[in-house]
Amino acid sequence: MATNNVRVREPWPLDETDTVIVRQLQRDARTPNNQLAELAGIAPSTCLARVRSLVDRGVITGFEARVDPAALGLGLQALISVSVRSGARHRMAEFSAEMRRMPDVLQLFFLGGSEDFILHIAARDSAHVRDFVLEHLSAHPFVASTRTSMVFEHVDRAVTIP
Amino acid sequence: MATNNVRVREPWPLDETDTVIVRQLQRDARTPNNQLAELAGIAPSTCLARVRSLVDRGVITGFEARVDPAALGLGLQALISVSVRSGARHRMAEFSAEMRRMPDVLQLFFLGGSEDFILHIAARDSAHVRDFVLEHLSAHPFVASTRTSMVFEHVDRAVTIP
DNA sequence: CATGAAAAGTCTAAAGG
């Protein structure tokens, strides 16, 4: 039996109406409730209740504005694979918490496999990438090695509703 | 109403007011304009103009609802590094376009360095991951090799406004 | 669960400093 749940979870069937609502909110989180209702073919008050329920059930986890790093002068992105020293394996949670406090870090993946972490960072230029790696990774007592790759293209899509 | 302005990229001249607005919209894209104005210490109509300007300037690229893949039955995530056969290097754009059409793909990174792509996928279970790799990658004529790592933890943060 | 109607609140254009 599937026992891998992080918290109690409703079985995932979104009905037709919820699916329409969620897809539209993925496209535009600020769609007015009455337009959303019309798209879904229900009354605005019903639609409001549906949206609230989707949030309460944890299907929708937030509404956020996307910001283009390049428009803020952060025109470069990199992925950095990080291997943790074997003696520091038990402190990876600590390392992870430290990394997510760095303003340059966009994403952190904690992995099973030959690499321990992948960091996705935004930077002004290659000197900024280099400084990040040297100051925050290579010099870090938990870090065994790193490998940096420049990101030429990044596609970030919303999860597709089945 | 997307007006197709050519966007001149002015690196990061966000003043104090824009910064407050953008930070709040990153936290909650549906903050009412009124509240946003009050937070920023300006009149609502001014705030409205600021938000529009941020969108027009390409600083804010969209407003979206976040959906938890696990709540849809996709409780597992993986990163898959893909190396492209040297004979297919000139067709990587084609490959990239193909991959982003797959519903399982959350993100695609096109990289410079020893690996060509990293795919971030969401899956129901490990059989789903295996099937994805076997059917869409290993069997693909452009693909030389792949390496799959399970994602134990994923932190995705909004870009920090300097 | 879904609805309509009414109250409460919000949006936004225009005109003016």
Next chain:
DNA sequence: CCTTTAGACTTTTCATG
């Protein structure tokens, strides 16, 4: 670039099917 004003529009609550 910012503000005020005022009408139109949206959201939200709640009594009821």
